[in-house]
Amino acid sequence: MMETREREKQTVTTGSPGEGRNGHVNEIDAEPGRKRNLRPLLIALGFVVAVFVVIWGVRYFIYASAHQSTDDARVDANTVAITSKISERVDQIAVQTDQPVKKGQLLVVLDSADERARLDQAQANLQLALQNQQAGVAQGSGGVSQAQADVQNAAAQVPVAQAGVAAAQAQVQAARAAVPGAAQALAQAAANLHRTQTLVRSGDVAREQLDAAQAAYAQAQSQYRAAQDQVNVALANLSAAQQKIGAAQAGVGAAQGGVQAAQGKLSQAQAPAQIATQVAAVAIAKQNLAYTRIYAPIDGTIGEKSVEIGQTVSPGTTLLTLIPNDVYVTANFKETQVGNMRAGQPVDIRVDAYKGVTFHGKVDSINPASQNTYALVPAQNSTGNFVKVTQRIPVKIVFDRDTDFQRYPMRPGMSVEASVQVK
Secondary structure (H helix, E strand, O other), rough: OOOHHHHHHHHHHHHHHHHHHHHHHHHHHHHHHHHHHHHHHHHHHHHHHHHHHOOOOOOHHHHHHEEEEEEEEEEEEOEEEOOOOEEEEEEEEEEOOOOOOOOOOOOEOOOOOHHHHHHHHHHHHHHHHHHHHHHHHHHHHHHHHHHHHHHHHHHHHHHHHHHHHHHHHHHHHHHHHHHHHHHHHHHHHHHHHOOOHHHHHOOOOOOOHHHHHHHHHHHHHHHHHHHHHHHHHHHHHHEEEEEHHHHHHHHHHHHHHHHOOOOOOHHHOOOOHHHHHHHHHHHHHHHHHHHEEEEEOEEEEEEEOOOOOOOEEEEOOOEEEEOOOEEEEEEEEOOOOOOOOEEEEEEEEEOOOOOOHHHHEEEEEEOOOOHHHHOOOOOOOOOOOOOOOOOOOEEEEEEEEOOOOOOOOOOOOOOEEEEEEEE
């Protein structure tokens, strides 16, 4: 370095005075020329920058005046908690965390030994109930047949009793028909006796005729009493025959009651309640057996596994968390931004994970309340010192159908900047 500088000094001192002055003057004269040559270039560059800034500013102003934007947004999804409906031990886990699954794919297998035993027991109880029902139906059918035969037998006794009544009535009529003749014979015997007694007192008739008249009178009295007795006997027989009709009719009624009782037993044996109870028990046992195999309810990805093999789970215990493929954006706009916001308006979506990529969607719905409304202890602005705080309104935004989720997978929780076109 020092040698170079010494050579330069020597070169300057060895040159002629005129040359040295002229060279210095030429260098000084060249500098203003260079500045004059750069000035138009700088002016043109500044003009281009100014035009670019104006164009960018105008475009930004137009975009900002027609859009409402927020960075308080994230990718969201209706996550599904895979739970158990029965209390059982985990026997197998068929999926792993971060694994995509299809609807109906097997996820978890629980121990099914107890459920199979309960199903066998329920099926055995159902078979026993069916056999008991068949035996009861057969017995009830036999009872109904016997009771119907008893009704027929009792009904057959009624005509017999009615015939007996008719015969008794004929006997009554015959007995009553004999009474007038016996009464007439008794009256004639009495008249003969009185006349004979008169003649015997006067001596016109012998005593022997009086004895004959008395004997005839006694015989007539006996026949009259016998005729009356026959009437009474015939009446008694008629009453007995009538009682037999009542007894026969009562027998028919009793037999018909027996038929109803037998039919009631048959209906009870045929009643489906007991069978239905056992059928329901079998259905419940089959359901519980089916619950030992847990399947994916929707397409998605396993997000979190909360259970291990051998662990005993209870009903409602979360086993896996399933993240659906259908995702959306939840953007929390200020209440001053949602005045002109409507469902169906287009939305520009920028995800922090994918810089420089703008996705498109539309407003699906606007929440009916602010975030603060759903807080465990909502603010009560009507009491105490009131401090006005701008509220946030959740807005649901859905992606367009042509979004390439294979190239740009959206994961719930990703930070998003959303701009809704409101004009």
